[in-house]
Amino acid sequence: MTAQNQLLVPDTVSGEVIDLELGMGTVQFLPGTLTQTMGVNGPLLGPTIILQQGQTVTMNVSNQLGEPSTIHWHGMHVPPEADGGPHTPIAAGDTWSPSFAVLERASTHWYHPHLHMHTNEHVVKGIAGLIIVRDPLEAALVLPRTYGVDDIPLVLQTKQFDADNQVVVGDALDTHVLVNGTLDPYVDVPGQVVRLRLLNGASERVLNLGFTGNHAFHQIGTDGGLLAAPVQLTRLRLAPGERAELLVDLSALQGQSIGLVSFGSELPSAIYGAAQPGMGPGQTIPNYTLNPLNGNDFSLLQINVGPPTPNPITSIPGTLAVLTPWAEASANTTRTFTFTPVNMGPTAIQGPFLINGASFDMMNINFDVPLDNIEVWELTNQSPIAHPFHIHDVQFYILDINGATPPPNMQGRKDVVLVPAGMGTVRFITRFEDYSSYDVPYMYHCHMLPHEDDGMMGHFRVLPQDAGLSDDTALNGLMRAAPNPALTFWTSRWTPPWAWARSPSRTSRAA
Numbered sequence: 144m145t146a147q148n149q150l151l152v153p154d155t156v157s158g159e160v161i162d163l164e165l166g167m168g169t170v171q172f173l174p175g176t177l178t179q180t181m182g183v184n185g186p187l188l189g190p191t192i193i194l195q196q197g198q199t200v201t202m203n204v205s206n207q208l209g210e211p212s213t214i215h216w217h218g219m220h221v222p223p224e225a226d227g228g229p230h231t232p233i234a235a236g237d238t239w240s241p242s243f244a245v246l247e248r249a250s251t252h253w254y255h256p257h258l259h260m261h262t263n264e265h266v267v268k269g270i271a272g273l274i275i276v277r278d279p280l281e282a283a284l285v286l287p288r289t290y291g292v293d294d295i296p297l298v299l300q301t302k303q304f305d306a307d308n309q310v311v312v313g314d315a316l317d318t319h320v321l322v323n324g325t326l327d328p329y330v331d332v333p334g335q336v337v338r339l340r341l342l343n344g345a346s347e348r349v350l351n352l353g354f355t356g357n358h359a360f361h362q363i364g365t366d367g368g369l370l371a372a373p374v375q376l377t378r379l380r381l382a383p384g385e386r387a388e389l390l391v392d393l394s395a396l397q398g399q400s401i402g403l404v405s406f407g408s409e410l411p412s413a414i415y416g417a418a419q420p421g422m423g424p425g426q427t428i429p430n431y432t433l434n435p436l437n438g439n440d441f442s443l444l445q446i447n448v449g450p451p452t453p454n455p456i457t458s459i460p461g462t463l464a465v466l467t468p469w470a471e472a473s474a475n476t477t478r479t480f481t482f483t484p485v486n487m488g489p490t491a492i493q494g495p496f497l498i499n500g501a502s503f504d505m506m507n508i509n510f511d512v513p514l515d516n517i518e519v520w521e522l523t524n525q526s527p528i529a530h531p532f533h534i535h536d537v538q539f540y541i542l543d544i545n546g547a548t549p550p551p552n553m554q555g556r557k558d559v560v561l562v563p564a565g566m567g568t569v570r571f572i573t574r575f576e577d578y579s580s581y582d583v584p585y586m587y588h589c590h591m592l593p594h595e596d597d598g599m600m601g602h603f604r605v606l607p608q609d610a611g612l613s614d615d616t617a618l619n620g621l622m623r624a625a626p627n628p629a630l631t632f633w634t635s636r637w638t639p640p641w642a643w644a645r646s647p648s649r650t651s652r653a654a
């Protein structure tokens with residue numbers, strides 16, 4: 144193995160006030176012309192935000208891109224006004240300053256733009272960063288947690304560059320593999336138990352992760368925090384938007400190297416990344432078969448194992464967190480979501496895709512959820528390609544996938560789940576707690592970013608339980624006070640805020 148570039152490890156930021164500046168930049172990815180990029184506090188990606196459970200944080204997001212964007216705190220349970228979805232655009236030159244309490248468990252989340260129809264462009268050009276939440280329960284466990292030493296953040300992405308080295312948005316020739324924005328990376332780590340925090344930050348590609356030599360590892364965390372106990376694996380499928388925390392025991396490999404690989408040759412059909420992206424050979428995506436990553440194994444990261452640190456972690460804990468999934472019998476509501484392609488036949492897998500027969504409509508809230516409702520969401524994929532479904536506001540527990548109990552490593556808290564193609568079903572259970580708003584909805588969508596941008600998305604409001612849930616029109620016009628005292632920037636208003644996006648002036652913003 145001969146990786147050429149030392150892995151970039153993002154800086155960290157923490158505290159009560161965090162300043163994030165979105166801006167343009169350039170990066171020398173390839174010989175010749177510099178690549179135009181977007182980044183946060185730098186030319187590419189963003190710093191890792193480290194938060195403590197129970198703290199309050201104000202994020203000052205300054206938009207210096209010269210065009211609107213948003214920042215969404217993916218996986219975090221925050222008020223809808225602070226969530227950074229498409230209804231909360233930050234105009235060019237503006238600063239958006241949401242405040243919220245950190246209610247998460249110890250977990251690995253991420254932040255990225257969510258501007259309708261531009262999410263893929265802004266993410267693939269470089270805006271994404273990790274969020275690490277710490278809590279006392281995690282701190283009491285014997286786990287690696289020295290950032291950049293034995294606790295390594297890994298943002299896994301693929302990109303396409305054109306002949307002039309510029310990032311191509313929304314094509315299937317994402318032939319370049321980057322980790323933390325580094326092409327062909329290596330990292331030096333100590334010979335002990337090391338923690339890897341993985342994010343699939345690719346626009347579309349599903350990864351089938353493992354190590355060279357089939358070196359076993361333990362998954363300890365899912366999207367929303369630690370599992371009940373470590374789960375030993377040799378492969379981990381990670382879809383766009385998903386995170387995983389792994390422990391890898393490298394103590395026997397001092398002086399050697401090991402590779403983090405995506406075993407794409409093992410992916411079944413009807414998943415982006417497999418040899419066959421649809422269910423049959425007639426179903427195609429333009430250029431897909433020209434991309435050597437599809438259906439093949441490829442290296443993500445070369446890991447060079449050196450001597451251990453002075454006080455190394457040398458064992459895997461027996462237990463981790465206490466998980467308390469809701470009983471299915473406690474659900475108040477079951478909602479069904481059906482995914483269908485707009486086009487039938489061989490081009491079906493190219494999209495666009497619909498959810499319950501509809502494309503995303505900014506001005507039409509899909510439904511309202513009563514605050515504190517416990518709900519089962521039943522997802523059925525009537526399209527011939529798997530879709531990673533993501534919901535904002537909450538973490539959920541998977542009840543079943545195609546009728547079967549999920550494997551142990553998927554029994555933790557989740558906010559993204561890959562729904563199998565060809566009438567595949569997933570059911571999950573969740574509760575909509577703490578935050579409600581008449582004005583700003585939460586999103587649910589496919590996390591394959593071209594699918595999302597093409598309208599495979601919907602939005603729902605969480606409303607106080609005393610609200611007249613059937614009368615959306617009347618509620619839209621009401622002036623309401625903020626439900627949460629942490630929202631110091633948010634007092635009341637009577638204009639639905641998503642109308643701002645089309646307004647020539649922001650002076651109508653009541654505050």
Ligand SMILES: [Cu+2]
Binds near residue numbers: 496529531589590595
């Ligand atoms: Cu999709």
